[in-house]
Amino acid sequence: MPRFEVVTLVHAPPELVFDVSLSVEAHIASMSASGERAVGGVTSGRLGPGDEVTWRARHFGVVWRLTSTISAYDRPSFFVDEQVAGPFRRWRHEHYFEAAGEGTLMRDVVDFAAPLGVLGRLAEVVVLRRYLTRLIVVRNRHLTERLEARR
Template structure:
């Protein structure tokens, strides 16, 4: 068993509240990882997660269909939330999402993921690519939303 730590930092031209809300929207999540046939089903039936909500992800990675259920274990809008695996392929997985207000309607979004799994360190580059892809999608949506509201 090995542990991998991945951090992805993205600067976004949008307010923390906008970025925070997009990160918790499971429809946006599924869109961001459409290449892996990702679905996200919430325990509440609502598309947006809140404290103690659970979400089950299903996706195809490495040619295999994976399922993982996570729970929101920390929720501090619009600056931070944490989701942790409660069942799934990893021995443990913790994903912290941080949103720092840079002023002027700009945000630094930081994803910090820790995964404990067999060959966890070998998974790190793949997980980093997924987090980077998701961050780019959130950035595009948030900045497009900001442009629309400022016109």
């Protein structure tokens, strides 16, 4: 089962980093390269416990839809979004926020699995893990720049 982790230091308080991480608008802005949009469920504002959102984006030249729900929520330290419908056999993204000096250590832990059996496992190793890690890094860079510009 593929898993990766990305750790990012943000010079902003955990409550603010947590809240912006759940902002639909911030997510859309951070994923502008793939044209990601919220097309169902909660399509604006801040997501909360039990909320669902359907995302539409273009990756690898193909338009995908993924519906996720906020399945765990403990403000300001932790939340989880999980796929309930979409292209993955499994998608679970854990978000951790920990005070670190005058900032926040943001840790993303992603567990995922591709469909299609052996072909999916090959795609996980050859392409998906690296591609998805890069998406999280880009998203976190965008959030960090947005939050630190407020200081």
